[in-house]
Structure formats: C-alpha cells, structure tokens
Amino acid sequence: MQLHEWLADDRRQDDTARSSGYPFGFMDDGAKKEIRRSILKAVAIPGYQVPYGSREMPIARGWGTGGLQITLALVVPDDILKVIDQGCDGSVNAVNIKKFVAKVAGVAVTTDTGEATIIQTRHRIPEERMTDRQILVLQVPYPEALREVEPSEMETRRMHAEADYSRMWLHLYEDIVNFGEITISYRYPVTVNGRYITDPSPIPRWDVPKLHMADTLFLFGAGREKRIYAIPPHTAVEPLEFEDHTFRTENFAGKTCARCGAADTFLDEVIDNIGGGRSYFCSDTGYCDKRSVTWNR
Amino acid sequence: MEPLIRVRGLSKRFGPGCDRCLDSTGPEHDTNVCPHCDSVTACSDLSFDLFPDEALGIVGESGSGKSTLVRLLHFEWEASGGSMELHRGGAAALWPEIFADQDQFSANLLTMSQFQKRQIRNALMGIVYQNPHLGLRMQVSSGGNIAERLLGAGWRNIAGMRERAAELLERTEIPVRRMDEPPCNFSGGMQQRVQIAKALSNKPLILLLDEVTTGLDLSVQARVLDLIRNLRREFKLSMLVVSHDLGVVNLLCQRTMVLKSGRVVEEGLTDQILQDPQHRYTQLLVASQL
Amino acid sequence: MITVDNLSKNFLLHILGEKRIEACRAVSFRVPPGGFLGLSGPSGTGKSTVLKCLYRTYLPTGGAIRYDSAAWGPVDLATLPDRAVIDLRHREMGYVSQFLKVIPRVSALDVVMEPILTRNGVSREAARQRATRLLEQLRIPRHLFDAYPATFSGGEQQRVNIARAVSWKPRLLLLDEPTASLDRGSVEIVLDILKEMRGEGTTMIGIFHDTALLESVTDSVYSIC
Amino acid sequence: MSYVAVKGGNEAIERACQLFAHERSKGSSPPLGVEQIREQLPLAVDRVMGEGSLYAPTLAALALKQAAGDTFEAAFMLRAFRATQQRLGYSLALGTEKMRIVRRISSAFKDIPGGQILGATSDYTLRLLDFDLLEDDESRRRAFRERLFSHLPAEAEIPATFPKVIDILRREGLLEEAPDAARQEGPVFDITRQPLTFPTGRSATLQALARGETGGMLALAYSSMRGYGNIHPTLGELRVGYLPLTVRHPVSGEPYVIGEVKITEAEVLARMQAGDGPPKFSLGYGLCFGQNEIKAISMAVLERCTRTTHPSCPAEDQEFVLYHTDGIEAMGFCNHWKLPHYVDFLSDLDRLRKSRELAGVGQDREDNDATA
Secondary structure, eight states, X not given: OOHHHXXXXXXXXXXXXXXXXXXXTSSOHHHHHHHHHHXXXXXXXXTOOEEOOOOOOXXXXXXXXXXXXXXXXHOOTTOEEEEEETTBTTSHHHHHHHHHHHHHHOOEEOSOGGGOSEEEEESOOOSSOOOTTOEEEEEOSOXXXXXXXXXXXXXXXXXXXXXXXXXXXXXXXXXXXXXXXXXXXXXXXXEETTTEEEOOOSOBGGGGGGGTXXXXXXXXXXXXXXXXXXXXXXXXXXXXXXXXXOOOOOOOTTOOOTTTXXXXXXXXXXXXXXXXXXXXXXXXXXXXXXXXXXXXX | OOOSXXXXXXXXXXXXXXXXXXXXXXXXXXXXXXXXXXXXXXXXXXXXXXXXXXXEEEEOOTTSSHHHHHHHHTTSSOOSEEEEEEBHHHHTTTOGGGSOXXXXXXXXXXXXXXXXXXXXXXXXXXXXXXXXXXXXXXXXXXXXXXXXXXXXXXXXXXXXXXXXXXXXXXXXXXXXXXXXXXXXXXXXXXXHHHHHHHHTTTOOSEEEEESTTTTSOHHHHHHHHHHHXXXXXXXXOEEEEEESOHHHHXXXXXXXXXXXXXXXXXXXXXXXXXXXXXXXXXXXXXXXXX | OEEEEEEEEEEEEGGGTSEEEEEEEEXXXXXXXXXXXXXXXXXXXXXXXXXXXHTTSSOOSEEEEEEEEXXXXXXXXXXXXXXXXXXXXXXXXXXXXXXXXXXXXXXHHHHXXXXXXXXXXXXXXXXXXXXXXXXXXXXXXXXXXXXXXXXSOHHHHHHHHHHHHHTTOOSEEXXXXXXXXXXXXXXXXXXXXXXXXXXXTOEEEEEOSXXXXXXXXXXXXXXXX | XXXXXXXXXXXXXXXXXXXXXXXXXXXXXXXXXXXXXXXXXXXXXXXXXXXXXXXXXXXXXXXXXXXXXXXXXXXXXXXXXXXXXXXXXXXXOOOGGGOEEEEEEOSSSSSOTXXXXXXXXXXXXXXXXXXGGGGOOHHHHHHHHHHHHHTOOSOOOOXXXXXXXXXXXHHTTOBOOOOGGGGOOSOOOOTTTSOOOSSOOHHHHHHHHHTSOHHHHHHHHHHHHHTSSOOOOEEEEEEEEEEEEEEEOTTTOOEEEEEEEEEEEEEEEEOOOOOSSSOOBEEEEEEEESSOHHHHHHXXXXXXXXXXXXXXXXGGOHHHHHHHOOHHHHHHHHHHTTSOOHHHHHHHHHHHHHHHHHTTOSSOHHHHHHHO
C-alpha cells in the first residue's frame, strides 16, 4: 500500500473501529502523530534511538507495547496484518495482539508473509525475503546495545554521540579471551550505516544478515524503554566482528524440519520425552505451512 | 625547530570565581584559594612549549596545579581559559580540518568538540597515572586493556592486537604468559608498566606521566624510570613528566618547569634549575632535596 | 670561536634572607678556533663558575658570551633560549666535570657509547668498537666494561667520564679539573687524547690546578683573581 | 494539640484507631465477608500469606479486611500472629516433581514433555476495563460458569508428575552443579530463630526471599534485568500448584501427608560464567506461597544474582538484597519516621544555627570583612 495510493483513496471511517468505543487504532490522533514523527526521525538517522512519549497499552509492558504502538500508528484500514512471536503465528501473545489490532483498526489478518503489508514480530525475522511494499515492526526489550557494558543511560548516550565504542569492542575481545569466541547469541550488536551500534532486538544470529541491504523497512519499537529506531531499506548493517573471528550464524547442519523437510530455516528444538530425545521444526510456522502444503503433496 | 604543542594562558578554576581571584591567589599569597569567593584557581595562565623528542619536567608540591595541568592537556577536564595548539607536523594527515590552510599550528584544541578531542587524544597522547585504577580497567585482562586503545583506533584483528599487546608487554618487562590476567592480580610496579604499555599501544607522540613512580618501592621505581628512559629514546617520544621528586625529573628531563599555587614560578634547563635556582620557591624546593 | 666579554655571576639566595654571593666579576677573554685556553687562579675565585656559565648550568648575571656556532651562527650563550642551548650541548659543546655525574644502572660501556650513538648516529657496532678502544686506551679493565661506574674507584670513574666526553668529538670542550684524581700515567694518556682532538680542530677551555700541567698543554692562560 | 506531651494524648490515639475502624465500616455497601475476600481476592490473600510467611488463607483474608486492603499491614499482622504460634516440627524435604500442577510453562523450549499447561492466568488478557463487572451478581456468574463448562470435553487425564526442564539440561551437563549448600545435611538455617549473618548460606537466602516483599524484590530484580549486572535470565520453568506436606509420624516415624500448600516455583537459567571448567548455564531458584509469579521470578533472579562472586551492582550484593527486601522491616522503619523526633530535631536545629553563625550567614558578607 503506497502512501499516495492511500491518500488518493477517500477512506470511510470503518464502522468496526467505531463500535469498539475507541478511536481508529486505539490511540488518539495526537499520540499517532507523535509516533509517526518519531518514526520519520528514526528513518532519517538509521540506527539512532529516538526517545518518544510511549503510551500505556492494554497489554503489559515488556509484552510488545513498543511494536504495537508503531503498528497502530501506521495501520490503515486495508492493510493486511501478520503477527508472530518466536516465528510462530499461533503463539499466545501474537494471537492476542493480532485480535486487538484487528478489533481497533478493522484490518484483515494473515499468516502468509508474502500477503502481509505489516508484520509485527518478536525475536524472529520471517524466512521469506520481504519486499519494498512491506514493513517489519520488531518488538524490542533492550533498545541499547551498549547496555552490555554500561548500565547508565546518560553514559551510553554520550558514547553514541561521540561514537566512543571501544568498550563494546573490548567486551567482544574479552569474550574471545575467556571463551574462545564471541558468546553473544541473540541481540548480536550491529553497526548501522557505518555509524551507530544498534541492537537488532533479541533475534538469533541466524536473522541478522537479513537486515543488511534489505528491500523492506525495519522499524524497532521499545515501549517500556520509550525508544523507536529504524533500519531503512538498502542500508548497510554489519555485525560487530573481527577479521580473524568473523560472525557466524547458528549451526543446524544435518537437521531438517520434521514437518516440511526444510534444511535452510531456523529450527526449534522440542524435547520429545523424559529421556531427552529431540525433534526439530521450523520456527517460522507460516513459512513451514506453505512449504509443507507443497512438500506433502 | 618548531614545538609539537604550544600552550598559552592555560587556566582552570573550580567554583564561581570573582574578579579578585587572580590577584589574591598565587605564589606570593602562597595559596590558590580565593579568600573572597572560596573558589580554587587550580592553575592560571600556564604557558609553555613542548618540543618533539623532548622530556619536559613539571615539578611542584601538591596543590601546585601540576596534575590539573595534565588532566587539562588530556582533555579530562574543561579548561577555564587558554589555548593548546598542535603543530602541523604532529598530525596534519589525521585531521586536516583543524588546520586553517597554511597555518603551522592547529586551532585551539581545548575548544573543539568532545568527539574531536577524543579522536586527537586517542591518536596523539598516552597517559600513565599515579593511581593505576585511573588508567586501567582492573577486571579486564591486561592484554584487553592494551587492546581497548587499539580498538578505539580501529584495529579489528584479534591476532594482530594480541601480537601488538605481547610486544608491548615484553618491552615493558611483563611476562607475556600473564597477558590474559587482569591487572588486579599484579603488583604496583607491574600495574604501572601495564599502564605504560597501554599508553604506548598506538604509538602516541606525547606521553603524559603523572607521578608514575610515587608510592612504588625504590627498586621498582628505578626499573620503571629506566624503562621510561629507554622507551623515550627508542620511540622518540615527547614526554611531560609530572613529579614532586626532583630526582625523577633530573633523571628523565632536559628542561623543567616549577609550579607553585597554580603559576609557573621558574622554567629552565634541568641542571640549571637544580644548581642555580632563581625563584625563592625553587630554591626552597631544591634545598629540601634529601 | 668564543669571546667572553665582561662576564659576571652573582647568586641571590632568597631562602637565606636575600643573601648575595658574588661568584665572578668582569671576566673577559677570547679563544680562537682550535685554541686551548687555560683558566688559572686560586681556588674559589670563580674558575668553575665561568665554565658553568659557558655551559649554561649557571645563568650569567651580566656580560656576554659570543660563540660562533656551526648550527646557529654567532650566538650569545648568556641569553640563548634554553632549546638552543640543549641543541648546542647535543651537537657542539662538551663538558667534563671534576667527578663523573653517575647515571644510575648504566654500564661503563653504555655510558661511553650513548653519546656516540645519539650524536654521531653511527651503527651500534661501530659505537661499541670506538667506546671499547677508548676505555682500553684509558686502561679501564675489560671485566669492568659491563659494570656500573658508581661502583668504580674515583680514578676509574673520572677516566670513564673523560672517555664519555671525548667519545663523540665535540667542537668546543670545557674541562673542569679533569685530571685531578688521576695518577701520573693516566694524566699522560688524557693529555695525548686531548692533543689528538685538538689536531682534529676541537677548541678547549680547561682548568688544571697543576700549573706546570696547565702551561704545558694550553696555548694561553687567563688568570682570574 | 501537641503530639504527645499533654494528658489527652492517649485518648487521641484511641480516637484515631476507632476512626480508622469507622472509615472501614461507614460505607452503605454490605460488610465485606472474610470468605468473600478469600474466594474472590485469592491473589491478594496469596501475597499476604507469602509476605507474612504463614500459610493460612482465612487469617490472611481477615488481615486484609482489618487492614482495609493494605497488604503491608495485613502481612505484618499475619507475621505477628505467627510469632504467637508454637513450632510443632519440620516437614520432610520435598521434590517439586510430585506437585499437583495447575499451571506449568517454560520459555526455554517451544514444547516440553508433559506440555505447556497455561492454567489460570491473566497474562494473556487485554487489560481493558471490563465495565460489565460493575453489576456482577450470582445469576450472571452462574450463567458464565454454565457457558464455560458446557462444551468442555470429559475430564482430561492430568499426569501425576511432570519432568523438570532443568533436570533434562542437567543430564546433558549444561547446568552448574547444585551449590553444596543444597546438599547440606544439617538442620536448615531458621531465619525466624537466628538473625542473618553475612555471607549467608543458600537456605537462609531462600527463606528470606520467600517471605520478601513483592514490590521491593521486583524493583531490585528489574534493575538487574535491565542491565545493572549481567544476568540475562531465561525462564527454565514456572510452576503453580499444590505441594503435599509430609512429616514424620511422631510415633511410627513413618512419613505421611498432612495437607497441601499452594506454591509458585520459578527456575531461571542465567548466562554462562567464565568460571573454571567448560562454560555452563547457572541456575536461579525461587519459590513462594500461593500464586505470585512476579515474586517467584524476581526471587529466582535475585537468588542467582546474589551468588555472583564479584558483585558489581546492588542487586548482586547479598547483604544489600536481603537487608532491603523484607516488607515488615521496611514498612516498619519507614513508618517510624512518624514517631516524635522533636528531641533529635532540636539538637539538629542547634547544630545548624551554630554552623550558620560561624559561616557568618545572616549578616552581609562585606561588612563581615570589616569586622574580621
């Protein structure tokens, strides 16, 4: 849905939104406007954390209020929404958020990545490559990658302002000294646009390369911590690595999805029985559904 | 020969200050606390040049402003006034923007942005504090402490950094097998030597030494001072040696500046300062040598 | 080469109640290039003070010291900026005091080699050979070469001191009682070395309490009384 | 009227207590039954029982009613009542595998043997005020119950035991060995009989935290979660259920069950340590009375934090955590500032005036020079 298309088309106020007694998109227009302006600033300065007046939502802090506010600020009636948690459409919290947004914005929902115009996600990026007609909204618990080395917000903002990142690099160096490799598993810090060190949200290493020079717009919303930041399309996103200790993703060699046979997706490990037997399934259930339909035929 | 650094009118005041501060503090009043407004004129109107490959001694008792001087030059504290200019030869290639077209000297470094200051400090200066806690991260490996400066300067190869760290630790007589141990496990003398290794990690032009051997045992102090002397000759470093001990300055420096209550009371060749002191306070200082 | 004109030096000791001590007054003399001037006079009349003023360890109170520097042209040592004095000391002026100013923890060989390396920029090996030759010439026992001079006898220390001063061939050499603590044989060796250096054009000003020695080795003598 | 000096003081105090009781009962609404509190405010009752460290739902409900809903006061009354009770004995050590589970989830694995049992929780509700509850009555509730249970399948068989997720990890050697204190044979450290001395053993830490004040523990644990300290917890398992209490029969010495206790247990996995041996996950353990998941999780995080060898922040400093998380001690001391302090304040006043005098405050600074 391009913006100009939406503006040209005269929107009728959808009656489902009115019936819930709440304004379209649950938030008042002032809130939506502020969040949109924060998003624009975030896109203008890739990787920079824009502080914004985060509103309380009917779901708990730490359960996706940041992502929700971005979705609600952006959604238009004929958007198609997909919501996933740990890659799964059926996950309890994802279902809740989807129901809530559908109720207050009257939008259609889907589990098919290709079909969705807005995808709100927690801790995963869909396996399918997203297009320039889609937006991925990531829920963020810790917006500050430097929190690993510096608890104080005042100090981390100075470090960003001065691009004084040696302490973060030192942390990685010490990891290698103590453990023989960089032990960061999720929230692997990346440098966006060659300037800001940014926290990609707790996505596994597996998803980090998908952020680099992508076609789609990535918007990161931290509700509790009141920050919005973005990785615009075609932006360089490089994981912090050393020439002789390069970034590597999780290793699923020899394992395939028990449901759709995929060998190139991030696999969940499920404990079968008390004896500790394991089986593996695609974490991205939408993708797995589509594959298993064709795979089982 | 052109100086590497030109410092003019450097001053630092803590507290509100008043128009009577300057003329009611200083050597003649034997204090740097202003009786009218209680603010402390830590140092006032310090001017000197530091030449390439020169060790300049700064002596004075506590409260004379010598440590303040080092903190100001290292951009740790905001100067209340004065200028510090870098010679074009020092680092023209690194920051063309701080040199107006033809000028030999850069703009005033003290008034630049924190970002630029930190860039310049990282590339140009190394510092060794009297208290190792100020110079080192005690819980991080000593190799890591050295690597931090290299990382700040853009090094991105672990093996390369470890090799550089090992080389520096060897140069500063620290067993390389202890590279991955944190400095909190080391003796005082070793901690100072790790600081020296860290200060030299990305080949600075200027080494700031703030009372580095104070509090060390005599034999350890001797070893550290010899190390500094040899390193200066080997790396052709300019050094600012701050000490209350004339013996240290005599061993390392050709020229010496004597500070008292925040002012320069005398400046000259080190042997002249020791054998033919002019100012009252310098005579007192030399006479009170053990 | 060097002209001293009405040189005077007083000490003002503030900490002794502004006590004024006059060290020397109205000293004037000239030394041609390659010349060797002796300074004579009873002890305490300021001979050492004059040399220290020339070497700028003392700041002259009055008068001028005009010196034709190779690097800087004619200069007045009395008022020359510190930086230039350091450069002259490094490249042209040598000073041999009565006793060796011990640099702790540096071996005898290194003490002699250091000026050669830093001033003449020869290879380490060449410097080592020249230093070894000089020390042998001054009859310093081989087993003392890598020992610290602080532990040597007075004579041995002074011989190392001289070896150090002459090792790098300065243009102007100031000698303050260099042979005072040496035995007869050593004095002869030192004088030969000095004669050799004069042959290569070094200008010298020296103080020798032994007047016979003074007369024999210098071209002219200036007495301070 | 001055606060205490005049004779009428204690009469005033008596009036104040009566006024408080009056505030509770003056409304037009029917008196609040203790059973109503116990049945309809179970989570408040659970919290008060936990902080009061006495498992007595009815007494906790009474305390809540008496304290007009103030959980600090209610827990305090329960704690005071507990002190009057004679200690009859210690129950036998219990494994929580045999718990009668009503809720059991793990965020470490998508699915776990025995399944993720969501049970009764408000976690997934939309926090929208439900205005229908304004006219709640028995007929509406009966209709809701019928609708709820009408289409449920026949009773599903709930397994007697559920395997512990951390046991599976421990079998794979990914978990640190249980610290030796856990295998301690001797009598359990009893914090109600012996004062805490630092560093304390694990049993003392667990007891103190088990009766800690939920809000205080949450604040400290949240500070650690947000970055002060480097504990990145993953919830290995959270269980809510009923634990059979077994004691040794006084005569036959045979163990037998004397009843059930509702508890919440949280097991938190923290990032590995750079300790000796291969890197492992470290374990934080939390358990408290009733259903109080925030407290159980905070307790697990704090229990792990306080075992950090080099504490780098308050949440990792055992002394700081254990001294500041007991609700009764904290609210008591906070309220004590309301006690008269006019004697102490007078000496303060005197000090202040004296030093201002010395500093010459009051006169103009200039003429102060004149007089000097």
